[in-house]
Amino acid sequence: MKRIFLSLVAAVSLALPAAAADYTIIAPANPGGGWDQTARSLQSVMQQEGISGNVQVQNVPGAGGTIGLAQFASQSAGNPNALIVGGYVMVGAILTNKSPVTLKDVTPIARLTGEYEAIVVPASSELKTIGDLIAALKADPGAVSWAGGSAGGTDHIAVGLIAKAAGVDPTKINYIAYSGGGEALAAILGAQVTAGISGYGEFEAQVQAGTLRLLAVTSAERMAGVEAPTLKESGLDVVVENWRMVAAAPGLSPEQKAAVSADIEKLATSAGWQEVLKTKGWQDSYLSGDAFDAQLDKDIQATEAVLKDIGLVQ
CATH class of the missing domain: 3.40.190.10 (Periplasmic binding protein-like II)
Structure with missing residues (x-):
């Protein structure tokens, strides 16, 4: 009888899905801005879609996101339940503020919006x-x-x-x-x-x-429902997209990174997230894995070149 009971427990355990991870998301800006909106949209959709049972958002503003980034990198190392949002503005802020902590000190997971x-x-x-x-x-x-x-x-x-x-x-x-x-x-x-x-x-x-x-x-092609030419149409070879991303803590194992990446992919492909994009007017710029790592490197190099041209970076 005991053996039958244990077999039933084992069978039920195998049938149940793994418990959803709880997450804490750092929004490295004041409430109400783009990064805060992104973090709170992640919070809402991850809970709504059952990706996470409990998601908390913490605001750590200052210096174009670099204060929050530094705190996140030092305090969350090895924590698979910690996330931070960031983006193109942070890339420039790291360079102009000569931040000792960069995106190489965290684990980029995916570009989400543009x-x-x-x-x-x-x-x-x-x-x-x-x-x-x-x-x-x-x-x-x-x-x-x-x-x-x-x-x-x-x-x-x-x-x-x-x-x-x-x-x-x-x-x-x-x-x-x-x-x-x-x-x-x-x-x-x-x-x-x-x-x-x-x-x-x-x-x-x-x-x-x-x-x-x-x-x-600054889009490559005319934006739907927007009555204005692109810069390219106007003879200026300029396309700029202000993208936003999510990163995990430094020091994760490959398995931990894969689990976080899987949760973010579920979010990005969910009906709830697609509704957020529509409501907020954000472009779906989802990119992950090696492709995102390569694009991030390109964006950092291009940003450094532009900031040198402007005279903000030596």
């Missing part, structure tokens, strides 16, 4: 097209002021690439960094700057309301 940049001017501006803005930039680079996010971030990099493609010295650009999207938006709407640049989602409501004029987007 968002293209938009160039706007206030509705009252005399600049009607991207051609008008580029003509003004060529005539006097310093007289054209750009409002965007943190120095060395995606917005700053995009302006540097635009200047370079237009034949303007990138070190001459007049870029004004704002710590929050709301501050930058107020400066643009108040015509305190010539133009603004950020992810399209940051400006969508104002563009639709007619208070901002959308001049161009």
